[in-house]
Amino acid sequence: xxxxxxxxxxxxxxxxxxxxxxxxxxxxxxxxxxxxxxxxxxxxxxxxxxxxxxxxxxxxxxxxxxxxxxxxxxxxxxxxxxxxxxxxxxxxxxxxxxxxxxxxxxxxxxxxxx
Numbered sequence: 001x002x003x004x005x006x007x008x009x010x011x012x013x014x015x016x017x018x019x020x021x022x023x024x025x026x027x028x029x030x031x032x033x034x035x036x037x038x039x040x041x042x043x044x045x046x047x048x049x050x051x052x053x054x055x056x057x058x059x060x061x062x063x064x065x066x067x068x069x070x071x072x073x074x075x076x077x078x079x080x081x082x083x084x085x086x087x088x089x090x091x092x093x094x095x096x097x098x099x100x101x102x103x104x105x106x107x108x109x110x111x112x113x114x
Contacts, residue, residue: 003031005039011111012041013104017050020058029061036065042074043111047104049080054088066098075099075114079107 001024003016012035020028036044044065048054054062066076079101081089089100101107 001027003028005035007039007041008108009112010042011045011108012036012039012043013045013047013108015047015050019053019055020051020061021053021055022057025055025058025061028058029065032061032065033068036068042072043114044069044074044076045101045104045107045111046076046078047080047107048078048082048085049104051085052082054085059088059092059094062094063097075111077101077107077111079104 001016001018001020003014006013014032014035016028018024046062062078069076077099080103081100089095094100099110101110
């Protein structure tokens with residue numbers, strides 16, 4: 001699993017690729033937290049356009065990084081979910097805790113407005 005990062009103002013955008021599961025979630029977590037520490041971004045957008053599967057272990061990391069962002073007076077949102085991944089997020093009611101956006105642009109705009 002690879003993860004690329006970009007910034008738009010005070011918004012850090014993470015774009016993982018592949019699967020986020022028990023094998024890859026620790027690498028994803030480490031990369032994400034390292035980049036958050038370096039960037040000091042106030043908002044985080046995770047773009048899942050290139051992610052085809054998220055296991056419960058990976059899903060847990062989303063909640064934990066969301067909690068971190070909230071504790072630091074920031075926000076986290078997720079965007080561009082593939083249908084199979086979106087279904088998992090909807091079943092778990094992820095959207096009741098953190099926003100889900102259809103596009104990266106919408107997620108970044110919402111983060112900037114927060």
